[in-house]
Amino acid sequence: MIETSLADRLRRLIASAGPIPVSLYMAEANAAYYGTRDPLGRDFITAPEVSQMFGELVGLWIADLWSRAGAPPVRYVELGPGRGTLAADAARAMRAAALAPPVHFVETSPTLRAAQAERVPGATWHDRFADIPGDEPLLVVANEFFDALPIRQFVRGRAAWHERLVTIEGERFLPAAGPSVPDAAIPESLRGADEGSVLEVAPMAAAVIGDIADAIAARGGAALVFDYGHVRTGLGDTLQAVAANRYADPWVAPGDQDLTAHVDFQALGDAARRERVSLFGPTTQGAWLSEMGIDVRTEALSRAAPGRSPEIASARDRLVSPRQMGALFKAMAFVAEGWPQPAGF
Numbered sequence: 001m002i003e004t005s006l007a008d009r010l011r012r013l014i015a016s017a018g019p020i021p022v023s024l025y026m027a028e029a030n031a032a033y034y035g036t037r038d039p040l041g042r043d044f045i046t047a048p049e050v051s052q053m054f055g056e057l058v059g060l061w062i063a064d065l066w067s068r069a070g071a072p073p074v075r076y077v078e079l080g081p082g083r084g085t086l087a088a089d090a091a092r093a094m095r096a097a098a099l100a101p102p103v104h105f106v107e108t109s110p111t112l113r114a115a116q117a118e119r120v121p122g123a124t125w126h127d128r129f130a131d132i133p134g135d136e137p138l139l140v141v142a143n144e145f146f147d148a149l150p151i152r153q154f155v156r157g158r159a160a161w162h163e164r165l166v167t168i169e170g171e172r173f174l175p176a177a178g179p180s181v182p183d184a185a186i187p188e189s190l191r192g193a194d195e196g197s198v199l200e201v202a203p204m205a206a207a208v209i210g211d212i213a214d215a216i217a218a219r220g221g222a223a224l225v226f227d228y229g230h231v232r233t234g235l236g237d238t239l240q241a242v243a244a245n246r247y248a249d250p251w252v253a254p255g256d257q258d259l260t261a262h263v264d265f266q267a268l269g270d271a272a273r274r275e276r277v278s279l280f281g282p283t284t285q286g287a288w289l290s291e292m293g294i295d296v297r298t299e300a301l302s303r304a305a306p307g308r309s310p311e312i313a314s315a316r317d318r319l320v321s322p323r324q325m326g327a328l329f330k331a332m333a334f335v336a337e338g339w340p341q342p343a344g345f
């Protein structure tokens with residue numbers, strides 16, 4: 001693995017100014033990582049890349065909700081669209097239901113923006129969700145976006161909780177306990193955890209979800225979020241690195257591997273709770289896809305291409321089976337007041 005200059009930059013920063021928060025390390029690493037490559041299929045694979053059925057069922061979910069809401073003018077927004085595969089598959093399913101909304105992508109990577117432009121010509125790109133124009137209702141989708149946003153880690157010491165920092169020992173990066181944090185930073189039920197326990201919080205993810213919920217409360221619409229993670233806030237170090245389809249050490253080669261953390265759906269749901277927004281889920285990805293009719297779609301695709309039938313069945317299993325992506329991945333939605341109840345939950 002060839003190290004990017006990011007590792008050297010971070011070493012110099014730490015050597016001169018002292019250890020940095022895990023969140024800064026993760027933010028810098030992922031900006032460099034995604035900024036310079038298309039990792040999908042090479043470093044890791046995601047649900048929309050496993051099968052067209054994933055994006056199609058998302059498109060169906062949107063079209064169904066939109067038509068029951070009275071078919072108003074809307075905009076489609078996707079955060080972290082990767083190669084644009086989900087959006088392209090969803091657009092096909094939406095078109096079949098006479099819905100062809102303008103497409104807005106929130107994406108910071110120039111490399112991935114180019115890949116998205118090939119699959120979804122006519123999309124508009126934004127650096128931040130808050131930049132989406134207009135006042136029409138929004139239909140917002142994100143798959144494996146929130147897991148890539150920077151987390152903070154707190155580690156329980158003998159007498160207090162400490163922010164976890166990243167320091168260096170020679171050339172090596174390693175985590176170390178930093179200054180203590182006030183008790184108020186830690187949920188009450190977890191404050192007395194054993195020494196060495198790790199608690200993660202995702203302030204960026206909460207801020208982005210809060211922005212989406214505010215926009216939906218004000219403009220109408222809905223959001224549908226998929227990610228891997230847990231339903232309740234809990235303890236544990238979930239920061240992980242992936243490169244070439246393998247788990248790797250997150251403290252090695254920042255910028256050359258994908259850094260993610262489990263999404264805390266309880267915290268995400270709390271950040272979305274607004275007066276004029278209703279929350280649905282989280283449920284498992286497997287349950288959501290089954291409820292949306294993935295088995296019917298599997299059969300239809302297999303009938304249309306009998307030679308591909310084993311491949312289609314195995315993609316379905318990969319998305320739905322609890323032993324594969326079906327249980328670890330969750331689906332959660334929120335919908336504006338006055339909008340119908342969404343399918344799948």
Ligand code: SAH
Binds near residue numbers: 030079
């Ligand atoms: N949703 C796609 C890709 C998931 S990978 C799929 O399911 O295949 C994560 C995506 O989020 C990439 O497109 C990456 O460039 C984007 N991303 C990561 N951090 C981001 C940030 N801070 N702002 C905007 N996009 C980001």
